[in-house]
Amino acid sequence: xxxxxxxxxxxxxxxxxxxxxxxxxxxxxxxxxxxxxxxxxxxxxxxxxxxxxxxxxxxxxxxxxxxxxxxxxxxxxxxxxxxxxxxx
Amino acid sequence: xxxxxxxxxxxxxxxxxxxxxxxxxxxxxxxxxxxxxxxxxxxxxxxxxxxxxxxxxxxxxxxxxxxxxxxxxxxxxxxxxxxxxxxxxxxxxxxxxxxxxxxxxxxxxxxxxxxxxxxxxxxxxxxxxxxxxxxxxxxxxxxxxxxxxxxxxxxxxxx
Amino acid sequence: xxxxxxxxxxxxxxxxxxxxxxxxxxxxxxxxxxxxxxxxxxxxxxxxxxxxxxxxxxxxxxxxxxxxxxxxxxxxxxxxxxxxxxxxxxxxxxxxxxxxxxxxxxxxx
Numbered sequence: 001x002x003x004x005x006x007x008x009x010x011x012x013x014x015x016x017x018x019x020x021x022x023x024x025x026x027x028x029x030x031x032x033x034x035x036x037x038x039x040x041x042x043x044x045x046x047x048x049x050x051x052x053x054x055x056x057x058x059x060x061x062x063x064x065x066x067x068x069x070x071x072x073x074x075x076x077x078x079x080x081x082x083x084x085x086x087x088x
Numbered sequence: 089x090x091x092x093x094x095x096x097x098x099x100x101x102x103x104x105x106x107x108x109x110x111x112x113x114x115x116x117x118x119x120x121x122x123x124x125x126x127x128x129x130x131x132x133x134x135x136x137x138x139x140x141x142x143x144x145x146x147x148x149x150x151x152x153x154x155x156x157x158x159x160x161x162x163x164x165x166x167x168x169x170x171x172x173x174x175x176x177x178x179x180x181x182x183x184x185x186x187x188x189x190x191x192x193x194x195x196x197x198x199x200x201x202x203x204x205x206x207x208x209x210x211x212x213x214x215x216x217x218x219x220x221x222x223x224x225x226x227x228x229x230x231x232x233x234x235x236x237x238x239x240x241x242x243x244x245x246x247x
Numbered sequence: 248x249x250x251x252x253x254x255x256x257x258x259x260x261x262x263x264x265x266x267x268x269x270x271x272x273x274x275x276x277x278x279x280x281x282x283x284x285x286x287x288x289x290x291x292x293x294x295x296x297x298x299x300x301x302x303x304x305x306x307x308x309x310x311x312x313x314x315x316x317x318x319x320x321x322x323x324x325x326x327x328x329x330x331x332x333x334x335x336x337x338x339x340x341x342x343x344x345x346x347x348x349x350x351x352x353x354x355x356x
Contacts, residue, residue: 071324162292201326
């Protein structure tokens with residue numbers, strides 16, 4: 001069963017790489033934020049999977065905290081862009 | 089009354105997350121719950137919304153149904169992603185939300201966004217602006233399956 | 248491997264397929280608002296499948312509850328984030344495809 005978990009961890013890493021590539025190469029700033037948001041969601045799942053592979057369920061606490069911080073971070077960045085785009 | 093509900097909810101949350109039963113950690117939990125309750129009490133000064141905590145039973149009926157809907161439309165969107173970009177016909181429309189109870193409008197908009205293929209762009213008192221990947225999903229929402237489900241699950245009485 | 252393990256492996260695979268489709272959709276769809284839809288496939292279906300697949304691996308104790316909490320938070324914050332993003336993009340002046348076509352038509356006539 002460990003190999004299945006490792007494979008799914010690898011799969012999530014691939015998706016994270018694609019999302020990160022999107023965040024680097026994107027037509028608008030909102031596309032970049034979308035890519036970063038997806039990267040964050042996948043990171044949460046990846047941390048959870050890693051916890052299972054290593055047999056340390058404590059990692060799930062980190063995943064919970066990351067899920068919340070990811071959301072708050074994204075909203076903060078959006079606020080920032082909303083105000084700067086108005087002043088320009 | 090609602091503060092008592094919050095106390096129970098927060099205490100259960102703490103116990104489920106920590107799982108330790110030593111007196112030291114339990115007292116930490118009690119202190120955290122007290123601080124959060126204090127913050128909730130202070131926030132009531134500026135917040136005029138009804139602050140009920142809905143019954144968990146309704147959520148138990150609603151969530152599996154929502155998961156099923158998400159699964160169905162995910163398959164649809166996945167097929168669109170792989171079969172080509174020329175076929176998407178995005179459309180945008182305003183839908184009335186009057187049939188949904190007052191304090192469940194956010195849940196309704198959230199469910200629309202959660203279902204792949206539809207996205208709520210804007211929400212106000214009377215209507216929600218929905219952007220859809222295909223115009224057929226807008227028609228589906230206009231028939232009101234999701235709104236009816238929410239209205240039926242929670243009832244109109246707490247509106 | 249027991250039946251539960253097979254079910255869990257199938258769910259993990261399904262979650263991976265959904266996630267990959269969403270990521271590919273980020274590149275394939277024509278405009279920003281359609282790309283949000285692609286991202287919502289990963290945010291909801293991919294997360295649900297992977298978390299449920301992992302939950303079948305546990306001994307159904309506090310760890311399962313923690314996984315369900317993660318799922319709950321993801322399902323709560325994901326759509327709120329997409330909504331904030333879409334609203335902010337509209338305020339920032341980004342148009343959807345139908346609106347662009349309308350504008351082009353108006354410009355010609």
